[in-house]
Amino acid sequence: MLPICCFVFTATMSEGDSIGESVHGKPSVVYRFFTRLGQIYQSWLDKSTPYTAVRWIVTLGLSFIYMIRVYLLQGWYIVTYALGIYHLNLFIAFLSPKVDPSLMEDSDDGPSLPTRQNEEFRPFIRRLPEFKFWHSATKGILVAMACTFFEAFNVPVFWPILVMYFIMLFCITMKRQIKHMIKYRYIPFTHGKRKYKGKEDVGKTFAS
Numbered sequence: 001m002l003p004i005c006c007f008v009f010t011a012t013m014s015e016g017d018s019i020g021e022s023v024h025g026k027p028s029v030v031y032r033f034f035t036r037l038g039q040i041y042q043s044w045l046d047k048s049t050p051y052t053a054v055r056w057i058v059t060l061g062l063s064f065i066y067m068i069r070v071y072l073l074q075g076w077y078i079v080t081y082a083l084g085i086y087h088l089n090l091f092i093a094f095l096s097p098k099v100d101p102s103l104m105e106d107s108d109d110g111p112s113l114p115t116r117q118n119e120e121f122r123p124f125i126r127r128l129p130e131f132k133f134w135h136s137a138t139k140g141i142l143v144a145m146a147c148t149f150f151e152a153f154n155v156p157v158f159w160p161i162l163v164m165y166f167i168m169l170f171c172i173t174m175k176r177q178i179k180h181m182i183k184y185r186y187i188p189f190t191h192g193k194r195k196y197k198g199k200e201d202v203g204k205t206f207a208s
Contacts, residue, residue: 045135055134062141069148076148077159083144084166088173090136093128094188095177101184124188 027035048055070080128136147153181188 049131052130059134059138059141062138066141066145069145073148075154077162078155078157079144079147079153081162081166083140086140087137088170090128090133092173092177094126094133096127097186098125098127124186126188
């Protein structure tokens, strides 16, 4: 009798352990909620990819709303300055090639940027693609706007100094980028592949 009871007890414990593992093995409600939320967010991002103009109009609208809010509140200038520096870094990465030409100057391996007009067409590959540029810029505006709801980020500062320093930094950075473009002879925009037309009389037959 005792061995039978031990066997039943062991089987019951094993079944209970398996049930407990199946219960605890399931993801939590919070995890499933955020996973589903991330899937919906990514789905909307994928749908917005072809609408370049609409995306940037929305981003410019958010920027305008943010600037009006900062103007009315008369504060959070340090947050605005940080947002400007962040957008400047994104813009420079958007204008820069994915592979720095200076690293390939003395090497014959790998593709290079075209240096003459009659060379084979090579599309400009950016370090920061347009969609990621837009996505990061929009998220930066939303984060900056969220910061304006917290007084802890309203650091007192003399804002004309920040404006002058940002203008100076922008001019120096763009001057360096333009010099880099001139030195390695590339344009950060692709206008499309050149098309060649054949002779108009190709395919005509001549009567004997």
